[in-house]
Amino acid sequence: MKFKLKIWRQENAQAKGKFVTYELDNVSDDCSFLEMLDQLNETLVDKFDKPVCFDHDCREGICGMCSLYINGRPHGNDSGITTCQLHMRRFKDGDTLVVEPWRAKAFPVIKDLVVDRTAFDKIIQEGGYVSVNTGGIPDANAIPIKKVDSDLAMDAAQCIGCGACVAACKNASAMLFVSAKVSHLALLPQGSLEAKERVDNMVSKMDELGFGYCSNTGACEAECPKEIKISNIARLNREFFVSKLG
Amino acid sequence: MLNSSIGKKLLMALAGLFLCVFLVVHLGINLCLLRDDGGEWFRAAAGFMSSNKIIKVFEVFLFGGLILHIIYGIFIEIKNRISRPISYNKTYASQTSYFSKYMIHTGMIIFAFLGLHLINFYFVKLGWTPAPQGIVAVEDKHDFYNMAINLFQNPVYSFVYIGFMIFLGFHLHHAFQSAFQTLGVNHTKYNTLIKATGTIYSIAIALGFSVIPVYFLFFWGK
Amino acid sequence: MAQIESKIPKGPVAEKWTLYKDGQNLVNPANKRKLDVIVVGTGLAGASAAASLGEMGFNVKIYCYQDSPRRAHSIAAQGGINAAKNYPNDGDSVHRLFYDTIKGGDYRAREANVHRLAEVSNSIIDQCVAQGVPFAREYGGLLDNRSFGGAQVSRTFYARGQTGQQLLLGAYSALSRQIKKGTVEMFNRTEMLDLVIVDGKARGIITRDLVTGKIERHAAHAVVIATGGYGNVFFLSTNAMGSNGSAAIQVYRKGAYFANPCFTQIHPTCIPVHGESQSKLTLMSESLRNDGRIWVPKKKEDAEQIRKGLLKPTAIKEEDRDYYLERRYPAFGNLVPRDVASRAAKERCDAGFGVGATGLAVYLDFATSIQRLGKKVIEERYGNLFQMYEKIVDENPYETPMMIYPAIHYTMGGIWVDYELMTNIPGLYAIGECNFSDHGANRLGASALMQGLADGYFVLPYTIQNYLANEIRTPRIQKSMQEFESAEKSVKERIDKLMSIKGKHSVDFYHKKLGKIMWDKVGMGRTKESLTTAIAEIKALSVEFWKDVRVTGTKDELNPELEKALRVADFLELGELMAMDALNREESCGGHFREEHQTEDGEAKRNDIDFMYAALWQYKEGKAAELFKEPLVYEVVEVKQRNYK
Incomplete structure (x- = not known):
């Protein structure tokens, strides 16, 4: 397969970036999008050019490190996957692919397609945990948990922190990310004791870091590689009201 | 609470839902125009609305809510634009509810209509603008019945009016379900119900208001 | 030859850990604040160790090369984590888990370490549940278990096909809590490039800031490496692209023993290689072997037809299929340990019975299970794995059998450590996959997560104090040295x-x-x-x-x-x-x-x-590495030829 790639290149955080167009031929339809970029980079190295920088690690859709906004969609034109799981057979031979970094004030570009997502870590540090120390814990079966609740918590806990929700949202809102963690812990008895402080602190951190406001467009849900539902956002809202009013 | 993003949105949603209720009342009164009774029902309804003490209190809330909804809407839009200082080259190909992306635009269009609407009716009531020519006050009250009929017989006004109502429908289509989501009402059992109600509501409002000019343009007096 | 001092405590195997803890030195709370510990790596072992040490009051600095500690490759473990809880009442015990691990490791692991691992396994489950890890549950609200290769009991706890993710996020959350408290300082996008030794003791590391390229010095009273395995030596492996053996090699170059480097694990259930541009291999959880049956065609000509794409696997009649694991190992069947399953697949493919375009694949078939349990149950158990397979291979595994082939997955070998998880360089510790200790020559499924968390939560935080107790008079280490x-x-x-x-x-x-x-x-x-x-x-x-x-x-x-x-x-x-x-x-x-x-x-x-020894290699500049041997003594377990037949 053959592709025309229009890729965002930016030297560093301070530099002004621009789109650069590359042509790439002999791409196997079995290879993943990132393997296609590897192939492009090989050709760049051949020419002593700097390869395109992009974040990636596990390449099996779970670490959440890969990003890329491809033709207007985070993680490209397939649903329920990350960019590393996107295969070239999803495109047509000869397609032009526009590849951009996640765009958000809270995710500044570091270089080329690499952005800084430490904002997510900072939000988690505000309360995305149950405050227990190691050791001195009662038996795991001491607290029975309804299977439905546990399953719902697991649905939310699957978030991989990739930031596609922020990238997809026209408002660059982080509500889906925050709501996934708040929901995961609010649904379990272990997490419910600190529910009030957690939701307060995480939401105010989210606001402080410069993410936009949710306007319920549902783009986050449509693009989330783990298909996390916006019902979690409604739960976050509920948790928030309860915490403020209670 | 109001310092937070979620708090502000809660207020937006509550104000919006309040406006939704108001629209139903307003539509109810307007539909009285269709009754061929020389404006008896319409006048009675309008009279009740302008004289009842409780309604007066609600009027304050209504304007408060409206202003709040608009100011917060604009504030949030600005905030959201700041949140993405560099925009995408290829934008938003994600599957979303279509109208949700244009809430600020449909909102501003409705706001423009509201200006026109207020000049035409509410300002007359307040005495800020004179009543159109040929409209005589009835029993010291402005004759909104004939004012409305006159306006609707003007095809330009009517088509503009219908156009605006369509945008109102677009706005409401996302707004209704969005308000529930913001309030935290989202449950697999009821989501379809909420969405369907929202769709029916938005169509009913847009259609309901549009029926009136259509009637006066094409069917009235024939 | 240098004497290898493994510091195994005296006493019966089952009591060694208790006796050790009773006799070890501890650091009092006021002194903990004065002691710095460097942890390299934020996987299960690193994150859990840093969080636990931070909670205790030590000053911890932790490093990862990714943009966030949550990315560490522990996150990719799918199947589960073992513990000897015996919740299903099928006769499990600490001793049995210990025994299975030793036997699974083909009698090349240290008894005392493995027993300790089995002992703390139950606490890990308690700890994780308390952190809010959403393990799978029964309708009655209690935890569910499943069985895994190399065991005859169901002792594996799991969170769908994402157990590693959930456990790592648990450790990450504990770590985040300490970062917020200021007891742990996080350095992301930072890679360790060398170990610093002062007066024979590990005292710091040299790092590169991956964003600016700046080379920096970090000092501490002790250094812990938790940098995972070196499977990427093979280029194609199930490891993350960034997974590397560099920290291990750096400390090896500084004198640490590298033990059993040849012990690498080949995972039997990976998606076969597709072509030249392939950058990594994707693993399908071993748990699939619970309900999937592995087979190749009985007749060579059928296999040939399949390779050419002329015959569909579903068209092969039951009697023409060779369920070779069930045939060769009737007792364990499809659940034989990984090494056995991998070699058996290679054997069939080498003999010409392989399927797929390359002939380097065997079938993993769910038809029988779907018939027995229904599609819904299978979907509940493996839904996300099936979906992942379909995305990669473009075939629906509910309708046609999956194709799998072995791939490099885990390295049992690693930096040599003693009972305290300390290397032969005083003050340098190695935990998790990057050490060699617990799995011998082969690791059982769902044991990697167990070991990482055991080391990080329950072993290192104790044993490191035995060293640090003697360091309380050492002032903060100066980077200007x-x-x-x-x-x-x-x-x-x-x-x-x-x-x-x-x-x-x-x-x-x-x-x-x-x-x-x-x-x-x-x-x-x-x-x-x-x-x-x-x-x-x-x-x-x-x-x-x-x-x-x-x-x-x-x-x-x-x-x-x-x-x-x-x-x-x-x-x-x-x-x-x-x-x-x-x-x-x-x-x-x-x-x-x-x-x-x-x-x-x-x-x-x-x-x-x-060869009943751990092979310890020591670096000699400009010369071949020198071999030392740590003999393995089995006091409790009777050494037998492994038999899964």
Whole structure:
């Protein structure tokens, strides 16, 4: 397969970036999008050019490190996957692919397609945990948990922190990310004791870091590689009201 | 609470839902125009609305809510634009509810209509603008019945009016379900119900208001 | 020969850990604040250790090369985590878990360590549940278990197919809590490039800030490496792209023993290789073997037809299928340990019965289970795995059997540690996959997560105090010391050297070449001849690399080519070490299969008389590494030939 790639290149955080167009031929339809970029980079190295920088690690859709906004969609034109799981057979031979970094004030570009997502870590540090120390814990079966609740918590806990929700949202809102963690812990008895402080602190951190406001467009849900539902956002809202009013 | 993003949105949603209720009342009164009774029902309804003490209190809330909804809407839009200082080259190909992306635009269009609407009716009531020519006050009250009929017989006004109502429908289509989501009402059992109600509501409002000019343009007096 | 001091406590195996804890030195709370600990790596072991040490009051600094500690590759573990809870009431016990792990490791692990691992396994589950890890539950609200390869009881706790993710996020949340409290300082996008030793003790590390390229010094009273395994030596593996053996090689170069480097695990259920541009292999959880049946066609001509795409697997009649694991190992069937399953697959493919376009694949069939349990149950158990498979291969595994093939997955070998998880360099610890301790020659499924968390939550935080208790009078280590300066200088020189070569071939070119040598000659089947050739080829490749590698860009920026070059340089050293160790070990055991040493029916043949030891390699500059031996003494477990028949 053959592709025309229009890729965002930016030297560093301070530099002004621009789109650069590359042509790439002999791409196997079995290879993943990132393997296609590897192939492009090989050709760049051949020419002593700097390869395109992009974040990636596990390449099996779970670490959440890969990003890329491809033709207007985070993680490209397939649903329920990350960019590393996107295969070239999803495109047509000869397609032009526009590849951009996640765009958000809270995710500044570091270089080329690499952005800084430490904002997510900072939000988690505000309360995305149950405050227990190691050791001195009662038996795991001491607290029975309804299977439905546990399953719902697991649905939310699957978030991989990739930031596609922020990238997809026209408002660059982080509500889906925050709501996934708040929901995961609010649904379990272990997490419910600190529910009030957690939701307060995480939401105010989210606001402080410069993410936009949710306007319920549902783009986050449509693009989330783990298909996390916006019902979690409604739960976050509920948790928030309860915490403020209670 | 109001310092937070979620708090502000809660207020937006509550104000919006309040406006939704108001629209139903307003539509109810307007539909009285269709009754061929020389404006008896319409006048009675309008009279009740302008004289009842409780309604007066609600009027304050209504304007408060409206202003709040608009100011917060604009504030949030600005905030959201700041949140993405560099925009995408290829934008938003994600599957979303279509109208949700244009809430600020449909909102501003409705706001423009509201200006026109207020000049035409509410300002007359307040005495800020004179009543159109040929409209005589009835029993010291402005004759909104004939004012409305006159306006609707003007095809330009009517088509503009219908156009605006369509945008109102677009706005409401996302707004209704969005308000529930913001309030935290989202449950697999009821989501379809909420969405369907929202769709029916938005169509009913847009259609309901549009029926009136259509009637006066094409069917009235024939 | 130096005496290998493994510091195994006295007393019966089952009481050693209790006795150790009763007698060890502790650090009082006021002194903990004065002590700094460096932890490298934020996987299960690193994150849990840093969080626990932070909670205790030590000053911790933690490092990862990714943008966030939550990315560490522990996150990719799918199947589950073992514990001897015996919730299903099927006769499990600490002793049985201990026994299974020793046997699964083909009697090449240290008894005392493994017993301790089994002992703390239950606390791990308690700890994780308290953190809010959403393990699978029964309708009654209690935790669910499933069975896994190499065990006859159901002792594996799981969270759908994402157990590693949930456990890592649990450790990450505990770590985040400490970062917020200020007891742990986080350095992300930072890679360790060298260890600093002062007066014989590990006192710090040299790092590179991957964004700015700045070389920095970090000092502490003790250094813990938790940097995972070195499977990427093979280029294609199930490891993350960034997973590397560099920290291990760096400490090895500074004198730490590297133990059993040849013990690598080949995972039987991976998605087969598709082509040249492939960058990594994807694993399908071993839990699939619970309900999937592995087979190849009985007739060679059927296999040929399938390879050509002329025949569909569903068209092969039941009697024409060879369920070779069920045939060869009736007792364990499809649930034999990983090494056995992998070799059996290779054996069938080598014999010409392989399927898929390349002939390097076997079927994993769910038809029987779907019939027995219904599609819904199968979907509940493996839904996300099936979906992942379909995305990659473009085939629906509910309708046609999956294709699988073994791939490099885990490295049992690693930095040698004593009972306290300390290396032979005082103050340097190695935990998780990067040490060699608990899995012997083969790791059982769902034991990696157990070991990582055992080391991080429940072992290291105790044992490190035994060392730190003697360090309370040592003031904060000064980064201006000459040792830091010279370590920094040598790191800078290494980088400058790589940047200045400006040769013909990219880093990946060499990495792929190394990978091919390793897979072909140091892979599933090894011979004296293949290993000797491999050593020569790797040596030559290494020379070529240092003469002709091309690293584009500069050293003062985010430069993935430079990062890769540094790692591949280390892999070249590791590859050679692995081959040397494999050559030395004249026996077949666990993941190490020497074709010269097999029984008549192709099973691994151990040599307990000559090789019942851990092989410890010590770096000698400019010379071949020197071999030391730690004899393995089995007091409790009776050493037998493994038998899964």
